[in-house]
Amino acid sequence: MNWYVVYTKPKWEKKVAEQLKNSGIECYCPLITQIRQWSDRKKKVEVPLFNSYVFVQLAESERNSVFQSVGAVRYLFWLGKPAVVRDEEISVIKKWLDTSDCIDVTVGGYQIGDSIQLESGPFMAQKATIQEMTNTHYVLVLESLGCVLKMKIK
Incomplete structure (x- = not known):
């Protein structure tokens, strides 16, 4: 069985995942914890890693x-066919999110637009293109995963 990408209504990712699980469909909605600030308090909230x-x-x-779920809109297509995500790519995302320790990554001697292969961390052996570099973060395009990764430098 293949992994497919379902596009959802905005802010409906967790609801759609819950409905799909209740229907007996194997699904995965990667979540990260962020601290959000309101005028009177700060709160930790779980937000999807990939919007929609x-x-x-x-x-x-x-x-x-899948369309029995109210918030499911359509499948994501690539070259006229439903986008298929490999099992290895889902495992890399799960492994990366399960890693609680901070990984120290340094970028040196590279220019924007360079293609690199990551040598350590949860995205090891993935090919990426450097899109942006600053003193506080860098942005990598992981074409095989179809996503842009922004990593803060600590």
């Missing part, structure tokens, strides 16, 4: 069952 995306694992013949 939920990953589902099912057979090609069962793809339409």
